[in-house]
Amino acid sequence: MQIQFREYQKQDFQPLKEIIRETWHYDEFSSPKTSSKLAEVFLSSCLTNYTYSQVAILNDEVVGIILVKDIKAHRCTLYNRYRQIKSILKLYLSSEGRKVSQIFKNVNGIDRQLLSDCQKTYPAELALFAVSSSCQGKGIGKQLFQSALDYMKRRNLKGFYLFTDTSCNYGFYEYQGMIRRCEKEHIFNINGQSAKMNFFIYDYQH
Numbered sequence: 283m284q285i286q287f288r289e290y291q292k293q294d295f296q297p298l299k300e301i302i303r304e305t306w307h308y309d310e311f312s313s314p315k316t317s318s319k320l321a322e323v324f325l326s327s328c329l330t331n332y333t334y335s336q337v338a339i340l341n342d343e344v345v346g347i348i349l350v351k352d353i354k355a356h357r358c359t360l361y362n363r364y365r366q367i368k369s370i371l372k373l374y375l376s377s378e379g380r381k382v383s384q385i386f387k388n389v390n391g392i393d394r395q396l397l398s399d400c401q402k403t404y405p406a407e408l409a410l411f412a413v414s415s416s417c418q419g420k421g422i423g424k425q426l427f428q429s430a431l432d433y434m435k436r437r438n439l440k441g442f443y444l445f446t447d448t449s450c451n452y453g454f455y456e457y458q459g460m461i462r463r464c465e466k467e468h469i470f471n472i473n474g475q476s477a478k479m480n481f482f483i484y485d486y487q488h
Contacts, residue, residue, distance in 0.1 A: 285422060287429060290335035290347065297344035298337075299325050301414050306449060311477075312382050319373045320382055326366040328410040330358045334433045338413070338422045346413035348426040352406055352437055385470060389481070392466055393445045396483040399464045404485065406434055406442035418451075427458055431486075441487040448480045460484040 299321045303309065306324070308317035332349035333356050339345065373379040408430060413423045434442060443463070446452045456462070463483050470477045 284341055285420075285425070286339040287336050287425065288339065290329075290337050290349075294337050294344050294347070295325065298347055298412070301344075301346070301412050304415060305412050311385075312378060316373070316376065316378045316382060319369065319379055320386075322369040323366070323373050323383075323386065325410075326362070326369045329362045330366050331356070331407075331409045334430065336426055336429045338417075338426055340417060340420075340422070345417045346422050346426055347410060348408070348430050349410040350406060350430045350433055350442070351409045352434075352439060354405065355437075388468065388470070392468055392481045393483075396445065396464045396466055396481060397443070399466075400443070400483055400485075402443075402463070402485070404441055404443045406437075406439040408442055408444035411444070423454060424458075427454075441485060443483055443485040446482050446484065452482060452484070455484045458486075460486045 299318070302325050303317055303321035306321075308320045311317075312320060328349055331351050333352040334350040335347065337344055337347050370383075373383055411423070411426065411430075413426070444455070444460075446455065461484060463485050465483075466481045468479055468481060470479065
């Protein structure tokens with residue numbers, strides 16, 4: 283098993299998009315075409331929001347990513363901002379895309395509320411963390427997470443936060459010593475179905 287780690291490169295976008303699509307179960311509430319566009323919006327948005335990246339490669343295949351934002355040092359590149367805007371416009375071209383984009387708006391609103399409820403100021407954010415389901419349990423996530431901690435230690439960033447929810451393996455963060463600070467329940471109506479989810483903010487102090 284050959285695992286390598288390196289910084290994010292533009293050619294990683296497509297395989298990472300598929301990992302995100304699978305991890306957040308986009309195909310369960312939209313057509314394949316829309317779920318692909320939704321994953322593109324999510325990933326391109328995350329890529330406007332980082333100062334450190336590490337991608338995991340297993341046998342020449344991209345299998346995971348972690349992004350960290352040093353909040354004070356963060357500057358978004360024009361390329362990443364352009365890609366984000368382009369992906370949002372593509373999603374808005376269909377009525378289904380416009381409908382599911384409301385979910386994004388709701389989640390962003392919930393995240394902002396959680397951060398506000400926390401009443402804490404953090405120097406860093408863990409902006410994205412995803413590992414392909416086929417590779418979970420191989421220690422790849424743990425190595426990516428450790429690389430993020432090492433980066434923050436080098437930058438003297440004393441603490442960070444992340445958003446997660448019940449659709450993810452949030453127990454991983456507790457196992458890594460993170461503390462759940464705030465929680466919020468939300469009921470989504472998707473394709474006539476009601477889905478209840480809990481959203482969390484976790485933090486970590488060095």
